[in-house]
Amino acid sequence: MKFRFNTRQKLVGYMFVAPNVLGVTLFFLLPALYSFYLMFTDYSFLTKQSANFIGLENISRLMEDEAFHRSLKYTFIFLFTVPASIMVSFPIAFLLNAHVRMKKLLRSMYFLPYVMNGVAVAFVWMLLFEPNNGPINETLRMLGIANPPSWLASTTSSIYGVGIIHAWAMIGFNVIIYLAALQEVPSELMEASHIDGAKWWQTIRHVTLPLVSPTTFLLLVTGFIGAIKSFGIIQATTGGGPGDSTTVLSIFIYKTAFRYYDMGYASAASWALFTIILLIMVMNWLGQKRWVHY
Amino acid sequence: MDPHTVSRIKHLVRRRASLAIGTWVTTVVMLAIGLLMLLPFFWMISTSFKSPGEVFVFPIQWIPETFRLDHHQAVWVGEQSFVHYYYNSVKISVISTAGAVFLSALAAYGFARTSFLGRDIMFFLYLSIMMIPPQILFVPKFMMFNWLGIYNNHLALILPGMFTIFGVFLIRQFFMSIPHEISEAAFIDGAGHVRIFWQIIVPLAKPALATFAILDFSWNWNDYENALIFLIDKQLYTIPLGLQNYILEHNINYNGMMAAASAGILPIIILFLFTQRYIIQGVAQSAVKG
The missing domain is CATH 1.10.3720.10 (MetI-like)
Known part of the structure; x- marks a missing residue:
């Protein structure tokens, strides 16, 4: 039976969405449009002068700004946490999906770090990474590494330190998504491969991995986007330091806007961040068919 | 029963047993790795009950000598x-x-x-x-x-x-x-x-x-x-x-x-x-x- 809506019922639809549409317009759409405008101005919250339109000056300033270039470099290094975390997560998910007791308990154990408060997590890792007496470096020394890195305290290793924290926090998320995908893999396929005489690692390499490749791809894309937007763990552990060695793009934007109040310039940098996200999405869209073996 | 069937059944039973053992081995390994994932939290809780001098004692003293509640x-x-x-x-x-x-x-x-x-x-x-x-x-x-x-x-x-x-x-x-x-x-x-x-x-x-x-x-x-x-x-x-x-x-x-x-x-x-x-x-x- 086909149901016909009358005019009054059509208006009802608008009323249902109206409050949310209003809020989203006010707190998302208009600010985004305003930020786009600010990108072309010299607005600074310090001088409180009205914004002057300066065209593309902020963008050419970004092109020449060494600090911005370094932040791009740190962001790029930080992105490697994503494949690293995925590589650790797949074996965990694979084993959890295999014959294991206490599956639910185990799943929760791996997932817990993901839902934790970033600042609390940052605190703990700051102490674990303590260069002289911290448990991580003591363990490394015990294992025979005489000069372990100073982690968060040194400009050369700090980006890897925050990267490790981020990768650790993301494992739980990756495992959950992999588990969902692995449950869809028919066990007959694995058995067939086993019967055909394939070794277990051959089965993983030629059956399981290709079957979950769309998931791997999804985790890479969402992981990259998440890593680019990531802010809390870095800000709480190092605040972008020492020096500017962990000032990734999101921290660069925050510092420019709320420490130097250079808001037009910060807006331009935030659109640069958006451009990188868009590029990843375009690559995702183009690459989906080529890289996913199904 | 012919010998062929007997050996088949034996094989299946053995396979079952090895699967059961395998399950428990995997479970223990996964539990160990899971605990490793959560070590930062255990360290946090343990440290919150310690005295200042004990924080960086190594090898890590997971259970403090005296439980101090004053930090909490x-x-x-x-x-x-x-x-x-x-x-x-x-x-x-x-x-x-x-x-x-x-x-x-x-x-x-x-x-x-x-x-x-x-x-x-x-x-x-x-x-x-x-x-x-x-x-x-x-x-x-x-x-x-x-x-x-x-x-x-x-x-x-x-x-x-x-x-x-x-x-x-x-x-x-x-x-x-x-x-x-x-x-x-x-x-x-x-x-x-x-x-x-x-x-x-x-x-x-x-x-x-x-x-x-x-x-x-x-x-x-x-x-x-x-x-x-x-x-x-x-x-x-x-x-x-x-x-x-x-x-x-x-x-x-x-x-x-x-x-x-x-x-x-x-x-x-x-x-x-x-x-x-x-x-x-x-x-x-x-x-x-x-």
Whole structure:
């Protein structure tokens, strides 16, 4: 039976969405449009002068700004946490999906770090990474590494330190998504491969991995986007330091806007961040068919 | 029985036994790795009960010589207490989440179960807006809140927190899976959209609403960026800012830091223990469909 809506019922639809549409317009759409405008101005919250339109000056300033270039470099290094975390997560998910007791308990154990408060997590890792007496470096020394890195305290290793924290926090998320995908893999396929005489690692390499490749791809894309937007763990552990060695793009934007109040310039940098996200999405869209073996 | 069958059965029994052993070996290995994942938390809890001199004793002393409660006490009572931050966090998270669930459900109903001109274009726009990174919004929101007079005010977190696109998206997905015959029957009985929403769809969608509510609550509770940018006064601080402030004021009190950190994550641990099914489901859905 086909149901016909009358005019009054059509208006009802608008009323249902109206409050949310209003809020989203006010707190998302208009600010985004305003930020786009600010990108072309010299607005600074310090001088409180009205914004002057300066065209593309902020963008050419970004092109020449060494600090911005370094932040791009740190962001790029930080992105490697994503494949690293995925590589650790797949074996965990694979084993959890295999014959294991206490599956639910185990799943929760791996997932817990993901839902934790970033600042609390940052605190703990700051102490674990303590260069002289911290448990991580003591363990490394015990294992025979005489000069372990100073982690968060040194400009050369700090980006890897925050990267490790981020990768650790993301494992739980990756495992959950992999588990969902692995449950869809028919066990007959694995058995067939086993019967055909394939070794277990051959089965993983030629059956399981290709079957979950769309998931791997999804985790890479969402992981990259998440890593680019990531802010809390870095800000709480190092605040972008020492020096500017962990000032990734999101921290660069925050510092420019709320420490130097250079808001037009910060807006331009935030659109640069958006451009990188868009590029990843375009690559995702183009690459989906080529890289996913199904 | 012929010898062939006997050997086959023997083989199967042996395979079964080795599978059972394999299961337990894998379980133990996975438990060990899982505990390794959680070591930072165990270290945090253990340190919060230690004396300052014991913090960096190596090999790690997991069980302190004497359990000291004074660090935890300082977190809950006294002039440096966290109770105030707790109150702020609870207030902001509860109001934001309640608002977000209600407003998202309303909009989700509009998008999923009514038809109006421009509905699909509007929803597509919603999805595009969802891609905007928060970094773009901080500066204009900062200026807007200053102008509205809600900068350095809890409203700067609560008001935007009540509007989430993700919530609309997640709940809409569930609403669309409810058979249309149900609302059609109610229409014929003379019920309007408001009654159908409130008395039929919302009760049916309780699991989806719960999933979103729990996820949104944990996001609000853990929100650090917005609080960092929009709150200045110490009385307004939420837990993440309170924690951050703690380290500025007591630079080397490591035991106190760990006690404070434990207090900060306690509510989420409790929430997680009771609702992990919803949380894990919701997170999985958010990734696959988002």
